Amino acid sequence: MKRNAIALLGAVVLVLGPTLAGCSEVSAPISASLSSSVAKTYKNCTELNKKYPHGVGKKGAKDKVRGSTKPVTNFTVSTALYNANKKSDRDKDGVACEKR
Structure with missing residues (x-):
């Protein structure tokens, strides 16, 4: 057994x-x-730019500019973070709070 x-x-x-x-x-x-x-949602661009100085963009996004201004290319790429802060993308180019 x-x-x-x-x-x-x-x-x-x-x-x-x-x-x-x-x-x-x-x-x-x-x-x-x-x-x-x-992803963290920031109150405004001032708060977001403290952590991400050049803004946040989704994958494949390109900064839309007018005239001879050069586009921002060194923003942080994070689709989840961009979606959480989409309200801060005033020109609807896929990059929120872009800044040189």
Whole structure:
């Protein structure tokens, strides 16, 4: 009887071991991705520019300018952060609070 119990326990570990190990590995990245996907919303451009001096833009954005003014190209690229602060993009070019 003792031998059968040990064999049964070994079979349970072989079957459930990978499943249980996989569960703990899956839960860590999910919680990490949830906490990193929350972007801070700033009250205005003055507050945003303290942390991001040249503004924040979404991927693929280009600063829209008039005349001979050179566009800002060194803004921080973060679509999540841009979406959280979209209200601060006055010219709707995909870059919020752009500043030289």
